[in-house]
Amino acid sequence: MRLTFTQLDMAIAAIRTILPLESPADSLLRVFFRNHPMAGQNDRAAVAEIVYGILRHRFFLEYLAEKATPRALLLAYLVKFEGLNLRELTTFISESEAKWLAHIKAINLGSQPLAIQAEFPDWLMEKLQKFLSDTEILRLGQALQQPAPLDLRVNTLLAKRHEVLTLLNQEGIKAHATPYSPIGIRLSGKPAINQDPLFLSGKIEVQDESSQILGYLLAPRRGEMVVDFCAGAGGKALMLGALMHSQGRIYAFDISEKRLNNLKPRLKRSGLSNLHPQRINNENDIRLKRLYGKIDRVLVDVPCSGLGTLRRNPDLKWRQTPQSIGELKRKQAAILSSAANLLKPGGRLVYATCSLLPEENQDIVKHFLSDNPHFAQLNCASLLAQQKIPLDTGEYLQLSPALHQTDGFFAAALEREN
Numbered sequence: 262m263r264l265t266f267t268q269l270d271m272a273i274a275a276i277r278t279i280l281p282l283e284s285p286a287d288s289l290l291r292v293f294f295r296n297h298p299m300a301g302q303n304d305r306a307a308v309a310e311i312v313y314g315i316l317r318h319r320f321f322l323e324y325l326a327e328k329a330t331p332r333a334l335l336l337a338y339l340v341k342f343e344g345l346n347l348r349e350l351t352t353f354i355s356e357s358e359a360k361w362l363a364h365i366k367a368i369n370l371g372s373q374p375l376a377i378q379a380e381f382p383d384w385l386m387e388k389l390q391k392f393l394s395d396t397e398i399l400r401l402g403q404a405l406q407q408p409a410p411l412d413l414r415v416n417t418l419l420a421k422r423h424e425v426l427t428l429l430n431q432e433g434i435k436a437h438a439t440p441y442s443p444i445g446i447r448l449s450g451k452p453a454i455n456q457d458p459l460f461l462s463g464k465i466e467v468q469d470e471s472s473q474i475l476g477y478l479l480a481p482r483r484g485e486m487v488v489d490f491c492a493g494a495g496g497k498a499l500m501l502g503a504l505m506h507s508q509g510r511i512y513a514f515d516i517s518e519k520r521l522n523n524l525k526p527r528l529k530r531s532g533l534s535n536l537h538p539q540r541i542n543n544e545n546d547i548r549l550k551r552l553y554g555k556i557d558r559v560l561v562d563v564p565c566s567g568l569g570t571l572r573r574n575p576d577l578k579w580r581q582t583p584q585s586i587g588e589l590k591r592k593q594a595a596i597l598s599s600a601a602n603l604l605k606p607g608g609r610l611v612y613a614t615c616s617l618l619p620e621e622n623q624d625i626v627k628h629f630l631s632d633n634p635h636f637a638q639l640n641c642a643s644l645l646a647q648q649k650i651p652l653d654t655g656e657y658l659q660l661s662p663a664l665h666q667t668d669g670f671f672a673a674a675l676e677r678e679n
């Protein structure tokens with residue numbers, strides 16, 4: 262990483278603004294850049310990389326810096342994680358900083374306590390230790406400290422994967438097929454894909470491979486009635502529409518008008534005509550009643566702690582607390598129970614989270630099944646095998662950045678029997 266003085270100063274200002282983490286880091290960074298309109302494309306990329314790098318390695322960096330000032334965190338990060346040598350920083354640092362940096366260069370991360378090596382706060386360590394060994398926690402923590410690759414989904418309504426791969430390679434963008442999703446592409450590096458003609462013409466969408474696998478678990482067919490209960494900006498609903506060849510009907514529900522508005526330009530690009538976004542007041546919205554017992558497939562991608570996405574959102578481990586997770590669990594159970602009312606007998610429901618914690622995953626599903634004996638659990642590995650996806654994580658789908666190079670994802674597939 263080669264940095265200018267301006268970028269170093271701007272990075273310090275950005276860290277000062279973002280680290281209190283009063284809002285999500287990505288929105289704080291957006292506001293920061295809005296307030297620094299003179300920053301060019303390269304400056305923004307460098308500052309964002311530094312801020313996210315510091316968020317990923319914050320525990321170790323705070324341990325290294327006696328006083329965790331934005332400047333100390335920046336310098337420690339550049340030396341320990343970006344491999345900058347002191348010569349490259351001489352004009353920027355004082356003599357005492359140079360001495361301190363020379364000292365910390367020799368400190369080995371491997372000799373630190375597990376929580377620091379894995380970069381997990383104490384409350385999360387406590388939860389993880391209930392179901393993972395120390396070795397598994399370390400592997401998970403290390404995988405979550407790596408930046409996520411950029412995954413694309415080919416919109417099969419408009420293009421084929423091999424054609425898109427050829428076109429990307431012709432543009433000089435290094436890309437290869439994802440190992441599990443038959444319509445996924447993984448890019449090397451982070452090209453500005455949202456300016457690419459393939460993106461602008463709706464042939465590709467940005468979507469992590471783990472999220473694409475969910476679409477294959479739900480496996481909606483042409484002509485069916487489908488609900489994406491927590492559709493957000495529609496990442497998964499758009500894929501469902503393409504799997505259905507734009508035939509049948511998908512309702513994309515969400516309580517957030519803003520998120521559904523973000524779906525609109527994507528929907529326009531996608532060429533789909535079977536997707537209907539609709540804001541609901543809450544999971545018990547009276548307007549849902551007319552659909553009770555009528556829907557073939559329901560996706561319930563509930564709000565969750567997001568701990569499986571720490572590669573992209575490293576700030577979540579400081580923004581979540583045991584209390585916030587307690588509230589999420591109540592919401593998840595309520596949403597699952599209401600969404601299940603929509604299903605017709607023989608219909609399929611997929612409950613999904615991007616959390617790693619059994620309390621937001623298996624526990625919610627088990628509780629639902631014990632309250633609803635007319636629902637049965639389907640085996641996710643068999644459902645994926647039917648779709649020719651050789652991905653066997655047992656009866657639940659459990660994807661991990663350490664094992665599958667995807668975000669951490671959980672899903673259970675349920676069928677209404679009568």
Ligand SMILES: C[S@@+](CC[C@H](N)C(=O)[O-])C[C@H]1O[C@@H](n2cnc3c(N)ncnc32)[C@H](O)[C@@H]1O
Pocket residue numbers: 472490491492493494495496497498514515516517520541543544562563564565596
């Ligand atoms: C994990 S996100 C969904 C992401 C989305 N499926 C996608 O692929 O982009 C969870 C969503 O649930 C929505 N939500 C929260 N409470 C809800 C409720 N009671 N009913 C429906 N949606 C809700 C949130 O606004 C958020 O967009």
